[in-house]
Amino acid sequence: MKELTHFINGQHVKGTSGRFTEVFNPATGEAIAKTPLATVDELNDAVAKAAEAQKAWGATNPQRRARVMMKFGALINEHMDELAEMLSMEHGKTLPDARGDVQRGLEVVEVCMGAPHMLKGEYTDDGGPGIDLYSMRQPLGVVAGITPFNFPAMIPLWKMAPALACGNAMILKPSERVPSTSLRLAELIIEAGLPEGVLQVVNGDKEVVDAILDNEEIAAVGFVGSTPIAQYIYGRAATNGKRAQCFGGAKNHMIIMPDADLDKAADALVGAGFGAAGERCMAISVAVPVGQETADALVEKLVPRIEKLKVGPYTAGEDVDYGPVITGAAKSRIEGLISSGVDQGAKLVVDGRDFTLQGYENGFFVGPSLFDNVTPDMDIYKEEIFGPVLSQVRAGSYDEALELVIDNPYGNGTAIYTADGDTARDFAHRVNVGMVGINFPIPVPLSYHTFGGWKKSAFGDLNQYGPDAFRFYTKTKTVTARWFSGIKEGGEFNFKAMD
Numbered sequence: 001m002k003e004l005t006h007f008i009n010g011q012h013v014k015g016t017s018g019r020f021t022e023v024f025n026p027a028t029g030e031a032i033a034k035t036p037l038a039t040v041d042e043l044n045d046a047v048a049k050a051a052e053a054q055k056a057w058g059a060t061n062p063q064r065r066a067r068v069m070m071k072f073g074a075l076i077n078e079h080m081d082e083l084a085e086m087l088s089m090e091h092g093k094t095l096p097d098a099r100g101d102v103q104r105g106l107e108v109v110e111v112c113m114g115a116p117h118m119l120k121g122e123y124t125d126d127g128g129p130g131i132d133l134y135s136m137r138q139p140l141g142v143v144a145g146i147t148p149f150n151f152p153a154m155i156p157l158w159k160m161a162p163a164l165a166c167g168n169a170m171i172l173k174p175s176e177r178v179p180s181t182s183l184r185l186a187e188l189i190i191e192a193g194l195p196e197g198v199l200q201v202v203n204g205d206k207e208v209v210d211a212i213l214d215n216e217e218i219a220a221v222g223f224v225g226s227t228p229i230a231q232y233i234y235g236r237a238a239t240n241g242k243r244a245q246c247f248g249g250a251k252n253h254m255i256i257m258p259d260a261d262l263d264k265a266a267d268a269l270v271g272a273g274f275g276a277a278g279e280r281c282m283a284i285s286v287a288v289p290v291g292q293e294t295a296d297a298l299v300e301k302l303v304p305r306i307e308k309l310k311v312g313p314y315t316a317g318e319d320v321d322y323g324p325v326i327t328g329a330a331k332s333r334i335e336g337l338i339s340s341g342v343d344q345g346a347k348l349v350v351d352g353r354d355f356t357l358q359g360y361e362n363g364f365f366v367g368p369s370l371f372d373n374v375t376p377d378m379d380i381y382k383e384e385i386f387g388p389v390l391s392q393v394r395a396g397s398y399d400e401a402l403e404l405v406i407d408n409p410y411g412n413g414t415a416i417y418t419a420d421g422d423t424a425r426d427f428a429h430r431v432n433v434g435m436v437g438i439n440f441p442i443p444v445p446l447s448y449h450t451f452g453g454w455k456k457s458a459f460g461d462l463n464q465y466g467p468d469a470f471r472f473y474t475k476t477k478t479v480t481a482r483w484f485s486g487i488k489e490g491g492e493f494n495f496k497a498m499d
């Protein structure tokens with residue numbers, strides 16, 4: 001079994017703790033590698049080296065740093081297929097979806113090529129007699145990124161590209177279940193010209209995360225993962241005086257109005273509910289049709305689409321719709337939740353339990369499931385299932401549907417399907433969710449906007465990527481300057497003012 005490494009000062013470095021986590025090929029269920037779990041000492045050593053390297057990098061002018069991003073972007077493009085295959089093998093998602101994972105990260109690198117523009121400060125000329133004010137954005141120093149398993153390329157790139165473009169050094173702690181893509185990205189950014197030590201990849205679990213949170217040199221933490229861990233990290237980072245933005249889990253609803261194009265809504269629900277086996281923080285897991293007729297018609301349209309879904313390994317070709325879930329434990333948890341839905345009275349219209357695939361009997365596959373008549377008191381509604389399970393909650397009116405979304409503790413993404421602009425506008429205005437789709441199922445904003453949920457889907461300030469990232473990864477310093485009259489008054493050859 002391949003022993004993976006950390007990536008310190010531009011080199012692959014073996015772990016010293018003797019502790020490892022197994023990395024699986026979820027399609028076969030086979031352990032293919034082991035991730036070293038760093039100790040507190042290994043983390044502190046990586047941070048000390050990063051702090052040293054950051055001094056010169058932070059003093060490098062922004063345009064030169066942006067050129068590293070340009071080269072990095074070119075290298076990611078060049079290695080797109082290699083990165084996609086690497087992440088599919090550890091994560092299980094299909095190859096087209098894996099390329100999307102790399103692409104949506106690459107787009108943030110592209111925005112970071114414009115870092116000099118984003119880092120410009122403010123200026124007030126003549127704020128008082130002879131007084132000017134100006135502000136500058138300066139790097140924080142060493143920052144940390146802690147990322148989840150479900151986007152092995154995109155989210156590490158969301159973290160590292162803006163942090164580094166702003167002149168910081170970064171400790172990247174990827175998910176121990178999918179570390180290889182981060183290690184490869186670290187090699188590529190060194191090849192692009194990033195000085196050694198400015199990006200350190202330290203692998204590990206809770207022990208190293210706690211060491212990050214307690215290390216005094218680390219000024220900020222950007223976290224993405226589940227809500228309980230996001231809240232924990234936010235609390236501990238804040239107690240230790242760090243800047244923190246911690247993005248958590250989700251339960252994303254789509255409202256389907258009676259005037260919606262139901263074929264388009266059903267297509268969107270199947271893609272957004274089952275794509276990537278439902279392991280997306282922006283997956284739609286709850287469909288909320290308004291009116292009994294809409295609900296009945298929607299189920300009729302969903303069932304044949306769901307039954308046609310092709311579930312398989314990423315190696316089975318580009319027409320596979322989705323792959324396995326991440327671990328055997330995740331498969332058991334999802335199937336357990338499906339059983340709880342049946343026990344608690346929901347109608348299981350399509351049952352994805354006991355799904356097996358010939359030749360891949362040990363893979364972590366879960367077939368697609370559709371529930372109807374789900375109510376908010378059921379566990380399948382309350383829990384983030386993070387699997388290929390779509391629940392339909394029937395609403396009697398638009399207001400009832402909207403209240404359901406408003407009352408849900410999560411607020412990452414939501415969508416409405418309707419032909420009525422007034423309803424769509426009212427929904428976008430009133431809903432308390434960070435990212436809203438109108439006839440658009442997965443409204444992940446483009447890289448020059450920003451990404452972030454509300455309520456229990458995010459803790460801390462500012463969103464990921466876009467202009468907010470440049471604010472999060474820099475401190476503002478504002479200078480008030482007064483220059484007394486000097487040499488320009490002294491020359492006798494000048495005409496003097498008549499004062």
Ligand code: NAD
Nearest residue numbers: 147148149174175205206209225226229247248249250281
């Ligand atoms: P997770 O919370 O289990 O792990 C995320 C990171 O935290 C990993 O690096 C992991 O090593 C670390 N970690 C895990 N347990 C820890 C603990 N007890 N103490 C300290 N650190 C710990 O999440 P996951 O299963 O890898 O990812 C799936 C979750 O991420 C889902 O809830 C999903 O909705 C969420 N997610 C959110 C967004 C977003 O932007 N809001 C994006 C992607 C995924």
